[in-house]
Amino acid sequence: MKKVISDVGEKLRAKESKLTTRRELVLKVLLENNGKHLSAEEVYNLVKLRAPDVGLATVYRTLELFQEFDLIQTIDFGDGRKRYEFGPEAGENHHHHHLICIKCGSIIEVNEDLLEELENRVSKKHNFTVTDHQLKIFGVCEQCKKPK
Template identity: 70%
Template sequence: MRGVIGEVEEKLRSNEYKMTPKREYVLRVLLENKDKHLSAEEVYNLVKIKAPDVGLATVYRTLELFSSFDIIHSMDFGDGRKRYEFGVDNGDGHRHHHLICVQCGKIIEMNEDLLEDLEERVNRTYNFTISDHELKIFGRCSECMPKNKKE
């Protein structure tokens, strides 16, 4: 974790920002919850446990700062709330995709790139080079599927 914090600190410094203790608390919460898609309020509640003096506005500003430098990625899963992910770059410039349960809100990450053929077709047909894409598929997870199709 220390290495990642150092990398983020260097990225901030190279853009004339400092890694303040409050920013580090936000970063640590994001790192400790890498597998989750936290809202700003959820980040705030987790930061508040360790640093009660950190305000919600500070968390919002920090999340926006981290987003602006591609340290984290924000997305909306259809519930009107921005959610944040740390370390979304998988090395080829594409993010993973998400399956979103419309009943319970569960989010399942898919690491398969299902859109390679479409990207090639878009490039060829429209002379358009895609730098990134994001796919969200809405439906019901296995826990929310009716056990009996008669329902």
């Protein structure tokens, strides 16, 4: 984690920005909860446990900054809230895909690139350069299908 924090600090400094203490707290929360797809409010609540004086606006601004610097990925699972996770720079690797339970809201990651062939066809047919994609599949998870 220290290496990632150091790398993020360097990337921010290279573009005349700083990794402040508050920004570092937001980064640590994202790293410690990797794969959990946290909303801004969830990030805020976790940061507040460590620094009660941090405001929600600070968390939002930090998430926007991290997104602008391609440090985090954002995704909307259809619940009206953006979700954030620390991830590769946009276009560097394809984003993983998600299965979303319509009953309990659980999110299951699928770490397979299922759309490579489609991307190639679309790119050739429309002379379009694909840089990334997201696939969200909605349904009912194993837990919700179990009889009660």
